[in-house]
Amino acid sequence: MKGEKEILKSLNDHQRQAVINFQGPSLIIAGAGSGKTRVLTHRIAYMMQQGVHPARIMALTFTNKAADEMKERIAHMVSYKQARQLWMGTFHSIFRRILKEEAYKLNFDPNFTIYDTDDSKSLLKNVIKELNLDTEKYKVNDILSRISKAKNNLITYNAYKNNKELLEADVQRKNELIWKIYEQYQLRLKTANAMDFDDLLLNTNILFRDFKDILAKYQDLFDYILVDEYQDTNYAQYLIIKKISEKKQNLCVVGDDSQSIYSFRGARIENILNFKNDYPTCKLFKLEQNYRSTQTIVNAANSLIEHNQERIPKVIYSENEKGEKIELLKGLTESEEAFIIAKIAQELKNKEHIPYNEMAVLYRINAQSRVLEDSFRRLNIPYKIYGSLSFYQRKEIKDVIAYIRLVVNNKDDEALLRIINIPARGIGPTTLEKIQDIALQHQTSIWEIITNENILNQLLKNAFVNKVQHFTNLIQELSNSINLLSALEFIEFLVKKSGIIEELTKENTQEALSRKENIQELVNSIKDYEDAMLEELGIKPNIIDFLEHVSLLSTVDEQNDKNKNAEKVTLMTAHAAKGLEFQVVFIVGAEKSLFPLEFHSKTENNFEEERRLFYVALTRAKEKAYISFAEQRNVWGKSQATTPSPFISEIDSQYLKIPYNFEANKFESNYSQRTYISHQNIKSTISVPSFEKKLVSLNEIQNQNSTKTSSNLFKDIVEGVYVHHERFGKGKVIKVEGNDTNTKALVDFEMSGQKQLLLKYAKLTVL
Numbered sequence: 001m002k003g004e005k006e007i008l009k010s011l012n013d014h015q016r017q018a019v020i021n022f023q024g025p026s027l028i029i030a031g032a033g034s035g036k037t038r039v040l041t042h043r044i045a046y047m048m049q050q051g052v053h054p055a056r057i058m059a060l061t062f063t064n065k066a067a068d069e070m071k072e073r074i075a076h077m078v079s080y081k082q083a084r085q086l087w088m089g090t091f092h093s094i095f096r097r098i099l100k101e102e103a104y105k106l107n108f109d110p111n112f113t114i115y116d117t118d119d120s121k122s123l124l125k126n127v128i129k130e131l132n133l134d135t136e137k138y139k140v141n142d143i144l145s146r147i148s149k150a151k152n153n154l155i156t157y158n159a160y161k162n163n164k165e166l167l168e169a170d171v172q173r174k175n176e177l178i179w180k181i182y183e184q185y186q187l188r189l190k191t192a193n194a195m196d197f198d199d200l201l202l203n204t205n206i207l208f209r210d211f212k213d214i215l216a217k218y219q220d221l222f223d224y225i226l227v228d229e230y231q232d233t234n235y236a237q238y239l240i241i242k243k244i245s246e247k248k249q250n251l252c253v254v255g256d257d258s259q260s261i262y263s264f265r266g267a268r269i270e271n272i273l274n275f276k277n278d279y280p281t282c283k284l285f286k287l288e289q290n291y292r293s294t295q296t297i298v299n300a301a302n303s304l305i306e307h308n309q310e311r312i313p314k315v316i317y318s319e320n321e322k323g324e325k326i327e328l329l330k331g332l333t334e335s336e337e338a339f340i341i342a343k344i345a346q347e348l349k350n351k352e353h354i355p356y357n358e359m360a361v362l363y364r365i366n367a368q369s370r371v372l373e374d375s376f377r378r379l380n381i382p383y384k385i386y387g388s389l390s391f392y393q394r395k396e397i398k399d400v401i402a403y404i405r406l407v408v409n410n411k412d413d414e415a416l417l418r419i420i421n422i423p424a425r426g427i428g429p430t431t432l433e434k435i436q437d438i439a440l441q442h443q444t445s446i447w448e449i450i451t452n453e454n455i456l457n458q459l460l461k462n463a464f465v466n467k468v469q470h471f472t473n474l475i476q477e478l479s480n481s482i483n484l485l486s487a488l489e490f491i492e493f494l495v496k497k498s499g500i501i502e503e504l505t506k507e508n509t510q511e512a513l514s515r516k517e518n519i520q521e522l523v524n525s526i527k528d529y530e531d532a533m534l535e536e537l538g539i540k541p542n543i544i545d546f547l548e549h550v551s552l553l554s555t556v557d558e559q560n561d562k563n564k565n566a567e568k569v570t571l572m573t574a575h576a577a578k579g580l581e582f583q584v585v586f587i588v589g590a591e592k593s594l595f596p597l598e599f600h601s602k603t604e605n606n607f608e609e610e611r612r613l614f615y616v617a618l619t620r621a622k623e624k625a626y627i628s629f630a631e632q633r634n635v636w637g638k639s640q641a642t643t644p645s646p647f648i649s650e651i652d653s654q655y656l657k658i659p660y661n662f663e664a665n666k667f668e669s670n671y672s673q674r675t676y677i678s679h680q681n682i683k684s685t686i687s688v689p690s691f692e693k694k695l696v697s698l699n700e701i702q703n704q705n706s707t708k709t710s711s712n713l714f715k716d717i718v719e720g721v722y723v724h725h726e727r728f729g730k731g732k733v734i735k736v737e738g739n740d741t742n743t744k745a746l747v748d749f750e751m752s753g754q755k756q757l758l759l760k761y762a763k764l765t766v767l
Contacts, residue, residue, distance in 0.1 A: 002077050007046050011038070018285035019043045022050075022224065025245075025279035026252040027272075031316040032259065032301070032619035033292025033581070040228060040254055041070050044086070045077035047224060054078075054085035056223040058244070061090055062232055066579075070228075087222070091237055092197055095204040098218065099195075105211050106203055113194040120144055120196045127184045135424050137174055138181065139507045146175075147182050151198035152234045152266040154205055157182040173508075201236035208243045219247040230255035230275070234266035242278065249279065257312050258305050261575060261613045263606075264510055273310060286314050290619075292581050294323025297621050300655035305615045307650050308608045325657040326618075328648065329628035333639070334371050334589070335528055337630045341586050342375035344626065345569055348584060349381075356382060358583035360570040362617045364595040366394075366514055367521035368588060369571050371528070376569065386572035392550060396500075396515040397522055403494055404547050407478045411445040423503035425467050434459055435468075447472075474498065482543060488637050490543040491526050495519060524634035525550075538744070538758025574617040585621035587614070590629045590645040614647045627656075714743055714759055716766045723747060723764040728755060730767065 008016055015035060018028050019042045030036035040059070048054055061067045067089045075083035087094060096114065103110045115123065124140050150160055160166055161179035170178045189195060195203060208215040225245050227233070230253035233241070245251035253275060260269040276282055290298045298318040305311070329344075331337030341361060348354045361372055370391040376383045391397060399422050405415035417436075421427045438459060439446045449455055450468050457465060478494060485493060495501050501519065504512040526546055533541045570582070574595075589595055596610035618625060627648060632639050648656075717723065721733050731749035738744050743759045757764070 002045070002049070004046070004049055007042055007049055007077055011042060012289060014285065014287055014289070015039050015042070018287065019046050021283055021285075022047050022252065023250065025249050025275075025282035026285065027275045027279075027282050028252065028254040028285045028287065029312055029314055030254055030256055030287045031290060031314060032256065032616070033290040033298075034287035034316070035289075035291055036228075036254055036256075036287065037066070037070060037073070039287060040226060041073040042077070043252065044070075044226065045074050048074075048078050048082060052223060054082050055087070056221065057086055057088075057226070058094065058222045058224070059086060059088040059226045059228070060094060060241070061088070061228045064090055064093070066228060067093075091240075092200045095200045095240070099200065099203055099207065102207055102211075102214055105207060105214060107190075108195075109193045111193070113192065114200070115189070115194050115196045117144070117197075119194075123188055124181065124185055127181055127188060131177070131180060131184065133177060133181070136503075136506070138177070139509075139512075141511050142175075142507050142509050143178060143181055145509050145511075146178055147185065148198050149266065150182065151202045152236050154202060154236055154239070156202070156206075157186045198236075201234075201240070204240050205236055205243075208240065215243060216247075218244055223248060224250045225252070227251070227253045228255070231257055231260035231269055231272040232262050232265075232267045233271050235268060238268065238271045249281075251279065257310075258308070258612055259578065259616050261578065261609060261616055263609055269310065269609075273312065288314055288316050290316050290318045291320070292622050293318055293619060294320050294623060296323040296325055296655050297618065297625055300326055300625075300651050301615055301618045303652035303655065304611065304618065304647060304650050308611055310605070310608055324624060326625045326627060326651070326655055327657040329626055331628065331630045332632065334368075334524075334630045334633045335374070337588060337628050338371040338375040339378070341372065341588060341626070341628060342379045342381055344586075345376075345584075346379055346381055348624075354583055356567045356569045359586070360572065360577060360580070360582040360584070360620060361586045361588060362572060362574045362577050362620065363588050364574060364597055364613075365517050366573060367391075367517040370521045370525055372571055372588070374525070374528075376571075382568040383571055384568040386570050387576040391518070391521070394515075394518055396504075396518050400491075400495065400500065400519060400522055401547075401550060403478070403498060404491075404543055406447075406475055407482065407494075408544055408547055410447040410475070410479070413439075413446050416446050420468075420471055423499045425471060427464070427467050427471070431460060431464050431468075485542070486530060487526050487541050487543045487546045488523070488530050491523050491546075492637065495523070520636050523637045527634055527637040538756075538760075538762060574613050577620050578616050581620055581622055583622050584624040584626075585617065586626045586628065587617045588628050589633075590614075590627050590648055591633065592643040592645055594633070594642075595645050596647070611647060611650075614645075717743075717745055717759060717764060722767040724767055725749065725757075725762065725764055731755075 008019065011019060015038065018026070018039050022043055028036075028039060030039065044057060044059060047057065059067075059070065061070065071083050071086065071088055074086070087097075089097075099106070099108070100110050100112070103112060121140050121144060124143055128135060128138050128140070128143070150166075155163070155166070157179070160182055167176070167179060170176050189199070208218075222244060225241065227241060232255070241251065241253075253272065255272050257269060257272050260267060260272070263269070276284070293301075295318045298316055302316055329337070329340055331340055345356070345359050345361075348359065349356055363369065363372070369385060373383065373385075373391055385391075392401070399419055402415040402418040405412045406419065409415075417432065420432070435446055435449055438455060439449045442449065449459075451472050456468060460468065474497060478490075478497065481490060481493060501516060504516045504519075526543075529546055529549055530541055533539055533545070574587070587595075592598075595614065596607060618627075629644050629648075630642060633642050634640070717733060718736055719733055722730060723733060724730055725747070728747075728749040731747040733745050734748050734754065735746040736743065744756055745759055745762070745764070746754060746756050747764075748754045
């Protein structure tokens with residue numbers, strides 16, 4: 001074991017005070033990058049060095065990773081044998097250990113099973129089925145969320161069914177029998193000798209409430225209790241901690257009220273804000289020195305978070321270098337915004353030699369990743385989606401794509417099986433197995449079977465025949481519209497006609513909202529593709545063209561997944577970034593109604609949480625930070641004007657590199673804008689004098705660098721000349737017709753065959 005001086009020597013004065021004063025209740029407010037984990041681990045090691053037995057210390061964390069890292073650090077200061085004796089782990093793992101020891105008190109066998117989310121959903125599906133309830137009304141995800149929320153507020157199923165307020169709320173939601181589902185779900189868990197994750201908290205509270213001798217046992221067992229990320233605790237966790245620490249009062253909680261961003265999971269910021277009320281004699285330690293970020297980033301973050309009313313006063317500071325100002329970026333559209341970011345990332349890698357894995361792009365909602373992925377692919381920049389799937393690999397996106405696949409190719413059995421019951425149509429596995437068996441016997445596609453009325457009537461009962469025919473009628477109607485509608489018109493027709501959006505709207509959960517946002521972004525991606533095809537080729541694509549396009553993108557995703565060890569830019573939500581740090585951080589979509597998210601900014605408390613989330617995003621950056629927004633953004637394929645996020649105006653302008661004046665939530669251009677292009681031989685900045693003027697596109701820049709371009713040399717494009725097209729390569733002009741902006745050329749390309757192009761969009765270069 002290291003000596004006292006060795007344990008304390010690497011700490012600053014404030015950290016040292018938080019480590020050595022371990023008697024009595026303590027509140028350690030640890031600002032972003034202030035060495036929170038260092039203080040926790042050194043405090044525990046110091047306590048052990050001072051003679052506290054490790055088995056009498058309980059340390060609670062929120063992730064196994066955090067617990068393992070802390071154990072490893074402590075082991076280096078004491079010994080592995082001593083570190084292993086600590087009661088250190090996640091809330092769920094520590095409470096499981098207690099429940100396993102005391103299981104008989106609650107009539108459980110000590111070897112009880114813990115159900116994960118999938119197990120819980122499966123059990124709930126069975127309960128709903130057994131109760132003969134309408135699966136359209138009682139969505140599994142929604143029910144599980146309601147039960148979880150009840151348990152985290154310590155509401156048992158008995159309490160739930162006797163709570164008039166809860167029952168009335170369920171009636172309003174047309175889910176009046178949730179109490180019954182909750183009851184049956186818990187009884188089935190008990191029969192299976194199982195608990196779900198929320199039960200580990202609920203049952204620990206019940207154990208301590210109903211058995212005072214057991215509570216006293218653990219109050220005597222633990223001399224010291226430490227809690228990491230206290231601002232993220234919910235009511236159930238808060239109460240357990242309060243009960244166990246009540247006798248000796250040696251409770252140390254560590255956290256940062258400015259980083260409380262999980263209220264949607266039940267976290268209560270008041271737990272940390274009211275700590276001094278719960279423990280009037282507590283010592284307060286503030287860790288205000290940030291070791292992670294430059295002075296500019298820290299000062300900018302301070303100026304933002306100071307606008308919150310519900311906070312513990314503190315001033316975070318940095319003694320690192322001053323650093324660069326935070327650069328504000330603007331794109332005309334979200335696609336242009338994404339391209340600018342991708343180009344900056346490429347330049348930082350090539351010119352400043354910053355590795356891609358030291359860069360992160362943070363967004364408010366998962367759906368934003370799509371345009372970013374498109375731009376990163378376009379510039380061949382490797383990336384990874386952290387804590388989520390690549391856009392085109394998400395379930396709801398694959399569902400809609402499967403619809404398109406089946407409409408285009410009725411014989412696509414995999415697509416059919418994926419979506420025949422999405423949204424739920426009552427066509428279950430048994431029905432599908434019968435149909436599949438017949439298709440296999442006839443060596444034909446499933447579609448051939450389900451559109452054969454004679455076979456279907458012999459195979460299924462009338463009720464199921466009607467359900468299957470409703471589905472085939474839908475697909476046939478969609479198939480008939482392929483050549484009548486553009487790609488955008490078709491996808492709008494599909495999502496409305498299929499009922500997918502309607503089902504997600506009814507579900508009305510956070511997960512359902514996220515899925516709706518992703519489908520909305522798919523519609524936007526089709527709009528972008530349609531616009532690009534019109535600009536490049538002068539043609540309006542149909543949904544078949546888009547399907548070919550997106551199939552290639554999906555293949556790229558799969559190839560990227562195979563190369564997992566390559567250096568990659570990280571794309572993630574701001575929530576997922578908490579606890580991480582990067583040399584360079586981009587915060588994208590900084591617009592009103594997006595960040596802050598409109599859904600979460602209707603009350604002051606929620607608005608303050610959105611500000612805390614922006615603060616968390618900004619404080620992930622060590623050296624460079626960029627904040628970007630778009631002037632207009634597609635919503636369900638329709639372009640809408642946007643307003644920059646109010647959070648931008650709350651950051652002290654002295655810490656921002658602003659190429660525009662900022663007044664009353666509006667930017668007005670007085671300066672040149674920064675624009676990024678991919679051609680390596682051209683400077684990375686150009687002057688665009690007006691805010692209203694569109695950023696110069698990649699193709700325009702490349703054409704300016706060419707010796708002859710279509711924009712000013714339509715007269716040179718005549719029959720017989722050879723031209724070059726960015727996509728189709730070299731070709732010979734066969735015929736030219738029309739005049740001015742309607743001039744068309746028929747070109748025979750060596751690799752792509754004959755194409756008729758509208759010259760104002762085609763950007764042909766005469767060779």
